[in-house]
Amino acid sequence: MTISTTKRLAALALLASIALGACSSGAASSAPSSAASTARASTAPGGGALTGSIVIDGSSTVYPITEAVTEEFKKTNAGVQIGVAESGTGGGFKKFCAGETDINDASRPIKKADAAEGVACKTNGVDYVQLQVAIDGLTVAVNPRNSWANCLTLAQLKIIYGPDSPEKLTWDQVDPTFPKEPVVRFMPGADSGTFDYFTEAVNGKVDASTAFATQSEDDNVLVTGVAGDKNAIGYFGYAYYAENKAKIKAVGIDGGAGCVAPTETTIGDGTYKPLSRPLFIYPNTGKAKASPALKAYVDYYLANTAALAAEVGYVAVPETLAQQQVSAWNGAVPK
Amino acid sequence: MAASLGVVTTIGIVVLLTYQTVQFFQIVNPIDFLTGTVWSASIEPYKFGVLALVSGTLLVATIAMIIGTPLGLLSAILLSEYSSNRVRNIVKPVLETIAGIPTIVLGFFAINFLSPEVLKPIFGDDIGIFSALAGGIVVGILITPLIASISEDAMRAVPRGLREGAYAMGATKFEVVRKVVLPAAVSGVMASIVLAMSRAVGETMAVVLAVGTRPQLTFNPLESVQTMTAFIVQITQGETSQGSVQFLSLFAVAMVLFVITFALNLASAWIVRRYRTAY
Amino acid sequence: MAGLTATPAASSPPRFEPALMRRKLTGTLFYGACLAAIGILIVALLALLLDVLIVGLPWLDIDFIASMPSRRPAQAGVLPALVGSIELAIIVGLITFPVGIGAALYLAEYAPDTRVTRLLQTNISNLAGVPSIIYGIFGLAIFVRLLGLGPVLFSGAATLALVILPLVIIASIEAIKAVPQAQREGAYALGASRWQMVRSSVLPAAAPGIMTGIILAMARAIGEAAPLVVVGAAAFVTSLPQPLSGSFTVLPIQVFNWAQRPQADFQGIAAAAIIVILVLVFILNLLALVVRARLSRHIQW
Numbered sequence: 001m002t003i004s005t006t007k008r009l010a011a012l013a014l015l016a017s018i019a020l021g022a023c024s025s026g027a028a029s030s031a032p033s034s035a036a037s038t039a040r041a042s043t044a045p046g047g048g049a050l051t052g053s054i055v056i057d058g059s060s061t062v063y064p065i066t067e068a069v070t071e072e073f074k075k076t077n078a079g080v081q082i083g084v085a086e087s088g089t090g091g092g093f094k095k096f097c098a099g100e101t102d103i104n105d106a107s108r109p110i111k112k113a114d115a116a117e118g119v120a121c122k123t124n125g126v127d128y129v130q131l132q133v134a135i136d137g138l139t140v141a142v143n144p145r146n147s148w149a150n151c152l153t154l155a156q157l158k159i160i161y162g163p164d165s166p167e168k169l170t171w172d173q174v175d176p177t178f179p180k181e182p183v184v185r186f187m188p189g190a191d192s193g194t195f196d197y198f199t200e201a202v203n204g205k206v207d208a209s210t211a212f213a214t215q216s217e218d219d220n221v222l223v224t225g226v227a228g229d230k231n232a233i234g235y236f237g238y239a240y241y242a243e244n245k246a247k248i249k250a251v252g253i254d255g256g257a258g259c260v261a262p263t264e265t266t267i268g269d270g271t272y273k274p275l276s277r278p279l280f281i282y283p284n285t286g287k288a289k290a291s292p293a294l295k296a297y298v299d300y301y302l303a304n305t306a307a308l309a310a311e312v313g314y315v316a317v318p319e320t321l322a323q324q325q326v327s328a329w330n331g332a333v334p335k
Numbered sequence: 336m337a338a339s340l341g342v343v344t345t346i347g348i349v350v351l352l353t354y355q356t357v358q359f360f361q362i363v364n365p366i367d368f369l370t371g372t373v374w375s376a377s378i379e380p381y382k383f384g385v386l387a388l389v390s391g392t393l394l395v396a397t398i399a400m401i402i403g404t405p406l407g408l409l410s411a412i413l414l415s416e417y418s419s420n421r422v423r424n425i426v427k428p429v430l431e432t433i434a435g436i437p438t439i440v441l442g443f444f445a446i447n448f449l450s451p452e453v454l455k456p457i458f459g460d461d462i463g464i465f466s467a468l469a470g471g472i473v474v475g476i477l478i479t480p481l482i483a484s485i486s487e488d489a490m491r492a493v494p495r496g497l498r499e500g501a502y503a504m505g506a507t508k509f510e511v512v513r514k515v516v517l518p519a520a521v522s523g524v525m526a527s528i529v530l531a532m533s534r535a536v537g538e539t540m541a542v543v544l545a546v547g548t549r550p551q552l553t554f555n556p557l558e559s560v561q562t563m564t565a566f567i568v569q570i571t572q573g574e575t576s577q578g579s580v581q582f583l584s585l586f587a588v589a590m591v592l593f594v595i596t597f598a599l600n601l602a603s604a605w606i607v608r609r610y611r612t613a614y
Numbered sequence: 615m616a617g618l619t620a621t622p623a624a625s626s627p628p629r630f631e632p633a634l635m636r637r638k639l640t641g642t643l644f645y646g647a648c649l650a651a652i653g654i655l656i657v658a659l660l661a662l663l664l665d666v667l668i669v670g671l672p673w674l675d676i677d678f679i680a681s682m683p684s685r686r687p688a689q690a691g692v693l694p695a696l697v698g699s700i701e702l703a704i705i706v707g708l709i710t711f712p713v714g715i716g717a718a719l720y721l722a723e724y725a726p727d728t729r730v731t732r733l734l735q736t737n738i739s740n741l742a743g744v745p746s747i748i749y750g751i752f753g754l755a756i757f758v759r760l761l762g763l764g765p766v767l768f769s770g771a772a773t774l775a776l777v778i779l780p781l782v783i784i785a786s787i788e789a790i791k792a793v794p795q796a797q798r799e800g801a802y803a804l805g806a807s808r809w810q811m812v813r814s815s816v817l818p819a820a821a822p823g824i825m826t827g828i829i830l831a832m833a834r835a836i837g838e839a840a841p842l843v844v845v846g847a848a849a850f851v852t853s854l855p856q857p858l859s860g861s862f863t864v865l866p867i868q869v870f871n872w873a874q875r876p877q878a879d880f881q882g883i884a885a886a887a888i889i890v891i892l893v894l895v896f897i898l899n900l901l902a903l904v905v906r907a908r909l910s911r912h913i914q915w
Contacts, residue, residue, distance in 0.1 A: 053860060055765070057846070059574065064875070067850045068685045074852045083848035083861020085765075086871070087572070094577040095846070100758075100765070108574060116578030163379060189548050190377030191573025191581070208379040214463060214559065215548045217569065218874045220881075221446060225464060228451075243876035312685065313876060340713060341738045341783070344776060348744065348752055409651035417645060424907070426652065428899045433659055434830050435895030437837030437866045440888050443873060444662050476658055484830060485785055488823040492792030507634075509641030523788045530784055533743030539840055564745040568840055571747060589748050596743035600736045608732075 052293035053081040058092030058105030061193055061237065062279045064312040065134055066105050069301045072308065080293045089193060090116075096128075096282060097121035102294055104128075104282040107136075107193035128282045129332040131302065131325045132317055134309035137267035138198055138275040139241040141223075141248040145230045148178045151252040151259040154274070157202045160185065160233065165210035171231065185213035186225045186234030192217065193277075198235055201274040223248060235275075238262055239313025267315040279314065288333045295333055302326050352593060355586035362580050368587060374550035376566070376581045377573075383584055385591055387550040391467065391560035392592070395542055398471025398556055399478060399535040404528060406475070407482025411524075414483070415490040416512055427484070434480035441473040442544025449473065450545075458557055465547030465559035473541050478531040485530070489523020490516050529603040533596055539564040563592045663892075670885025678886055683850055683868065687879035692887050695868045698767065698847075698855040699836055699894065702864055705771035705857065706835045707828070710782050713775075715824060718786030723812055735787070742780035749777045750841025758845055765846025767855050767862040773841050778831035785827025789820040821909040829902040833895050839866035865891045 056066055063086045070082045087095070089106045096104035097120035109130060112118035121128065140157065142149050148171065152160075159165060159174050160183060169185075171178035188194040190207065200206045216222050219236040226234040227247040241250055241262070252259035255273040266272040281301065288294045302325055306316035317325070360368070363383045371384020410430065414423055450469045454462050462468070493516050501511045517524070547559030548569060561569075570585045673687075681691020717738075725731040753773025763769045793816050801811035848861040849871040855862035865887055872884035 055861060060572070060874070063849065063871075064685065067683075070850060070852065071684055080852075081860055082850075082852045083863075084850040085843070085846060085848040085861070087843060087846070089574040090576045090579075090582070091571060091844070098759075100846075111576050114576045114578050116576050116582075120578075189569060189573065191569050191575055193574040195377075196574060205379060207377055207381075211375065211378050211549070214465065216465075217548070217572070218544070220874060220876065221464065223876075237876075240876040243878065341717065341734065341741060341780070344752075344779075345737050345741060347756065348741075348748065351752055351755060352748075406651045406655060409648040410655065413645075413648035413652055417648065424903060428896070428903060429656065429659065431829060431833060431899045431902075432892065432896060433655065435833030435837060435892070435899070436662070437839070437869065437888070437891055439837075439839060439866055439870050439873075440662070440666070440891075444665065448661065448665050476655070479655060481830065484826050485788055488826055489788060489792055492789075492794075492823070494794055507637045507641045509644045510637065512644075523792060526784060526788050529739060530742055530781070533739060537743040537745045539745045539747055564747070567745060567747055571751075571840075571844060589745070593740070593744060597736070597740045600739040600743070604732060604736050604739070 051079040057085040059089040059107040060086040061107040062105035068308040134314040137238040140251040153254040184232040189217040359583035392562040396535040399474035402475025403478040410483040411487035430480040438540040442541040445545035468556040470546035485527035489520040493519040673882040673886040709775040714782035722790040750844030781831040789823025793819040
């Protein structure tokens with residue numbers, strides 16, 4: 001009795017997996033044409049005789065751009081298998097320098113002297129080139145009912161977010177003309193690239209920050225927090241502000257040359273300082289030389305990042321800089 | 336054979352953790368680590384006092400157990416003693432659905448619904464969007480099916496003869512449960528509680544979202560804290576380099592977690608052994 | 615008649631009546647408490663489900679299930695993630711079923727009650743509490759790197775199998791221990807060998823409990839994301855996952871990814887994906903229910 005039951009269960013499982021295997025290949029061929037393909041498909045609809053696989057990992061900030069590029073690239077190159085993961089810039093670099101991934105998305109430059117990054121890449125013979133693909137404008141936002149903080153200087157930001165900031169800070173301590181209300185602070189998680197960049201730009205040193213703020217790894221939570229309290233202030237990527245303009249208000253930043261509000265223009269031409277941070281990809285040049293698919297992918301990336309980055313909420317790199325990236329790429333991996 | 340896989344895995348994990356922990360202790364003084372009460376791994380000045388994280392974990396786990404154990408046990412008793420087979424076949428899948436909810440979903444539930452709509456109206460300004468209480472509640476909900484299912488199976492396995500003997504002597508249903516079924520099933524019940532405790536201490540994704548990232552040594556459940564597991568996730572997903580001291584610290588934290596869980600389990604196993612009834 | 619009260623003169627039986635009322639009252643209160651407990655759980659579950667359904671149902675349609683992911687929420691689908699989750703569940707089940715039951719049988723039936731055995735059991739309880747992300751790091755080191763499998767579905771499945779194995783073993787041990795000795799002794803009395811006794815008396819009796827353990831554990835495996843991210847699961851793939859090659863993704867990772875995007879529509883599809891996960895788990899539970907009902911038909915006690 002037991003044996004037959006066990007055998008029955010095993011047979012059921014086996015049947016299910018076979019059915020699934022058949023099902024998935026069946027479903028693949030009946031799924032919407034523009035995107036589905038399995039490893040078996042060699043002649044792809046839409047042309048493009050390129051085949052191969054590309055593994056991309058890294059920053060969750062750069063991820064949306066890479067996702068957009070991958071989706072568009074796939075439409076004309078259905079024979080290439082691409083997987084995009086987001087383990088974080090650090091985790092991504094470790095895998096990249098171990099030779100496990102083909103491209104690393106990064107929201108900060110690689111740390112050349114670090115044992116798990118630059119040094120590991122050298123030891124393992126992983127050659128790369130740093131390509132900037134977009135700019136993210138870190139936006140400081142306040143509640144729409146906040147009528148006083150329309151422009152803040154870097155010094156004022158430091159009062160709010162600096163390491164010496166007291167636990168109970170009031171707005172009038174930031175500027176005597178502001179009301180005497182508590183400052184309700186929000187900020188991204190201390191391990192995110194946004195945090196690292198902001199603290200370095202505003203407080204002078206990476207990781208130098210007040211601890212008296214509500215932190216969240218999920219920027220949506222920060223938006224909700226700022227939108228929910230009249231005295232709240234928070235900072236996050238521009239995309240999160242752009243999507244929620246009805247709920248929050250951006251603060252102009254005075255980096256020494258007058259008040260500049262974050263817009264696509266000011267971030268793109270560099271006048272929104274110093275809170276514009278570059279976003280990079282690091283392709284493995286050795287692998288690109290050996291794989292036409294990888295080379296084609298990066299070519300496509302550089303050619304289309306301007307449009308696609310804007311679509312997902314980032315700002316395109318200025319034209320001259322973009323040309324430089326293309327030259328650098330073609331120099332490292334000739335056509 | 337198959338059981339030795341458990342030993343191999345444990346040895347493997349211990350080796351992995353020890354190797355990295357040793358490297359960590361070459362940078363950070365172990366005494367400071369074990370006795371320090373401030374944990375600030377990514378905000379200057381860097382401090383690595385693990386007690387802040389331990390208190391976060393214990394706070395959340397305690398709240399979870401306070402919620403989960405009675406809910407789980409009462410459900411189990413209801414299912415095994417008071418219900419017909421039909422009711423049972425409905426309620427048990429409900430419990431298992433709760434068990435199947437991805438922990439991330441519970442985390443989002445905590446910050447999108449529980450904190451703003453339930454806890455904030457009750458506690459007002461004393462509570463923020465993140466709190467140990469919110470985390471404790473969702474983890475409590477998470478472990479309830481675990482306690483309920485395993486306890487209930489243990490209770491149902493108590494031979495009917497024992498119950499009928501008690502009824503024959505004039506006991507009410509409640510007394511039968513209290514004096515006959517529970518003591519007979521205590522080994523299974525305790526096992527489920529221990530398992531739930533381990534799970535509560537080791538729970539990751541739900542607390543990452545619900546409890547926050549503010550490590551502090553506090554016993555106030557309304558505060559935002561950070562648990563050991565949440566810290567580990569934060570570092571792995573973040574932008575830190577994997578050769579940095581912050582990354583190494585996660586292994587030291589994991590080691591502490593491992594040791595605490597081990598101690599809890601040893602203690603519970605001893606208790607179970609003392610009270611087990613075999614028949 | 616007037617004058618006679620409910621309690622006749624001086625003897626212990628008179629105390630029985632009011633005491634019985636009180637005892638019954640306690641019993642009823644307790645029953646009420648049990649119902650309240652289930653009630654709280656059902657309310658919590660409903661709140662969660664309603665929240666998810668309201669946001670997610672508008673986005674749930676055949677296209678959603680059958681499409682590949684996309685950066686545009688309206689076109690995005692969960693097909694690779696769904697296939698990945700199902701394949702993952704099957705492989706995890708195939709690994710844990712024999713290994714888990716085997717280990718449980720050994721520990722509960724064959725192993726002598728020595729300190730070593732108790733230590734083994736404590737060890738397994740301990741492993742149940744290790745955060746799943748540590749298993750992820752472990753799995754990365756062993757399956758992806760050491761064994762050279764790479765970041766493929768199988769590595770993820772093996773890692774998750776390690777995560778849930780302790781749960782399965784412990785639940786199975788309890789189920790096996792709960793089988794009354796009488797069953798075993800009866801088999802021995804009929805002249806069965808140890809293995810025959812286990813096979814025909816213990817296993818069928820413990821089967822429902824074992825299935826409970828496996829179902830709970832697999833439900834957990836379907837919902838896990840963190841260890842898979844460490845092992846190398848992708849968030850965006852362009853083809854359906856194969857067990858031993860290529861990138862893979864699973865439903866919880868899609869949910870996590872989409873829920874953190876700024877565009878409001880992503881919250882909608884994240885909720886829709888959650889509904890898919892819940893349906894998957896529900897089907898799994900139904901399957902287990904059927905199996906369990908058939909297996910426990912003949913349990914007489």
